[in-house]
Amino acid sequence: MSGKDLAGKQPRAVVLVSGGLDSATVLAIARAEGYDCHTLSFDYGQRHRAELSASARVSRSLGAVEHKTLSIDLRAIGGSALTDEDIAVPEAQTPGIPVTYVPARNTVFLSIALGWAEVLGALDIFIGVNAVDYSGYPDCRPEYIEAFEKMANLATRAGVEGHRLNIHTPLMELSKAEIIRRGMALGVDYAETVSCYQASSDGLACGRCDSCRLRLQGFAEAGVADPTRYAN
Amino acid sequence: MSGKDLAGKQPRAVVLVSGGLDSATVLAIARAEGYDCHTLSFDYGQRHRAELSASARVSRSLGAVEHKTLSIDLRAIGGSALTDEDIAVPEAQTPGIPVTYVPARNTVFLSIALGWAEVLGALDIFIGVNAVDYSGYPDCRPEYIEAFEKMANLATRAGVEGHRLNIHTPLMELSKAEIIRRGMALGVDYAETVSCYQASSDGLACGRCDSCRLRLQGFAEAGVADPTRYAN
Numbered sequence: 001m002s003g004k005d006l007a008g009k010q011p012r013a014v015v016l017v018s019g020g021l022d023s024a025t026v027l028a029i030a031r032a033e034g035y036d037c038h039t040l041s042f043d044y045g046q047r048h049r050a051e052l053s054a055s056a057r058v059s060r061s062l063g064a065v066e067h068k069t070l071s072i073d074l075r076a077i078g079g080s081a082l083t084d085e086d087i088a089v090p091e092a093q094t095p096g097i098p099v100t101y102v103p104a105r106n107t108v109f110l111s112i113a114l115g116w117a118e119v120l121g122a123l124d125i126f127i128g129v130n131a132v133d134y135s136g137y138p139d140c141r142p143e144y145i146e147a148f149e150k151m152a153n154l155a156t157r158a159g160v161e162g163h164r165l166n167i168h169t170p171l172m173e174l175s176k177a178e179i180i181r182r183g184m185a186l187g188v189d190y191a192e193t194v195s196c197y198q199a200s201s202d203g204l205a206c207g208r209c210d211s212c213r214l215r216l217q218g219f220a221e222a223g224v225a226d227p228t229r230y231a232n
Numbered sequence: 233m234s235g236k237d238l239a240g241k242q243p244r245a246v247v248l249v250s251g252g253l254d255s256a257t258v259l260a261i262a263r264a265e266g267y268d269c270h271t272l273s274f275d276y277g278q279r280h281r282a283e284l285s286a287s288a289r290v291s292r293s294l295g296a297v298e299h300k301t302l303s304i305d306l307r308a309i310g311g312s313a314l315t316d317e318d319i320a321v322p323e324a325q326t327p328g329i330p331v332t333y334v335p336a337r338n339t340v341f342l343s344i345a346l347g348w349a350e351v352l353g354a355l356d357i358f359i360g361v362n363a364v365d366y367s368g369y370p371d372c373r374p375e376y377i378e379a380f381e382k383m384a385n386l387a388t389r390a391g392v393e394g395h396r397l398n399i400h401t402p403l404m405e406l407s408k409a410e411i412i413r414r415g416m417a418l419g420v421d422y423a424e425t426v427s428c429y430q431a432s433s434d435g436l437a438c439g440r441c442d443s444c445r446l447r448l449q450g451f452a453e454a455g456v457a458d459p460t461r462y463a464n
Contacts, residue, residue, distance in 0.1 A: 072304040077348040104347030107387045111343045115336030116309040144386040151379035155339045155371045 012122040019054030022128035025183035045075035050199040091208040106139035176218025191227035204231040244354035251286025254360035257415035277307035282435040338371035408450025423459035436463040
């Protein structure tokens with residue numbers, strides 16, 4: 001990716017941001033590759049609302065052209081500890097697909113990103129999925145992303161007109177420690193990000209959920225000071 | 233499809249309903265095939281709001297177990313005459329993909345249906361797309377649906393556990409006249425449906441937009457009286 005399209009302008013990309021460590025790193029990578037980045041977050045009824053302000057903060061710091069938060073009420077379908085108050089966020093690792101899995105979430109988010117990309121005339125979408133230190137979600141696997149990309153090229157005007165839409169997953173094969181080192185090299189300030197599944201409204205992390213444990217371990221392995229603000 | 237699953241219960245299906253002629257017919261077909269139908273509509277900022285009450289009415293009449301309307305603000309991304317007040321609904325046919333196309337709409341709707349199916353333990357999703365009398369939208373073609381189904385099986389818990397998710401498109405190869413005859417045979421009351429892209433709030437159709445023209449022509453070809461209420 002040269003950083004210029006045929007008209008000599010920066011090409012546009014839609015970057016999914018969640019306010020967390022991974023998507024902040026993805027945004028920094030997309031910027032470093034020369035894209036004008038339009039970042040997209042979702043207010044989907046998640047309990048960890050602190051991620052919405054973190055998404056806006058990270059988008060600004062890392063030079064996104066524009067940041068949108070789109071509302072979609074996934075609580076209406078329920079089925080996850082992240083959207084259903086009656087299902088507790090687990091604080092110990094369990095085998096299989098965890099209850100924090102939000103049914104079809106990446107598919108819904110990527111679909112909306114696809115629609116926005118079409119409106120913007122962008123052919124590139126970035127998402128921070130990861131197959132290494134991931135939480136056992138089916139929609140974080142490379143074969144899933146490949147199938148989504150194929151579908152996306154059949155779903156849209158761009159595909160019909162012979163252009164090629166690309167779903168970029170620059171973190172897919174990186175460990176959490178490698179992600180952190182990569183982001184630090186690109187100037188990401190991880191103090192601005194929130195990963196916790198049950199962060200307090202002012203962004204304090206619990207330090208005990210799956211997402212906190214992966215993050216803690218990542219900073220330890222990367223040998224980098226952890227700037228996360230924990231509740232205790 | 234025998235109408236009973238292994239436990240001797242009716243299998244569940246998620247059926248996308250828009251309040252229009254096509255999706256009402258699809259719901260009648262899914263019911264006739266023995267599914268317990270959970271219908272899903274979207275409040276996505278469309279100008280034709282009359283379709284929301286039509287969706288509820290049709291779901292009730294045709295025996296859906298449950299009907300949900302999920303809110304998603306697609307106006308935030310714009311790009312279509314159906315969601316953007318600044319783009320007029322055309323009243324003459326134009327070549328290519330029309331401005332009423334909502335970027336990635338079927339992909340977004342099917343993705344949310346997929347999430348709900350997962351919560352319900354349903355393996356079947358019905359959608360009224362049609363490749364014959366369709367409006368030139370890329371996301372109504374059989375190759376698109378096939379690619380979505382493949383992606384869906386990689387995206388979800390059901391797919392990972394070896395079950396198979398199916399996207400049913402019973403109208404794909406039917407003409408509008410055939411759809412109408414099929415629905416009449418199954419007892420659909422088309423007076424309850426609204427197809428118009430710019431219907432008035434009490435459901436009166438304009439009689440001039442693409443969708444009205446296809447519907448009018450369908451009733452004429454089927455040799456059936458058109459129960460649609462037109463504005464003039």
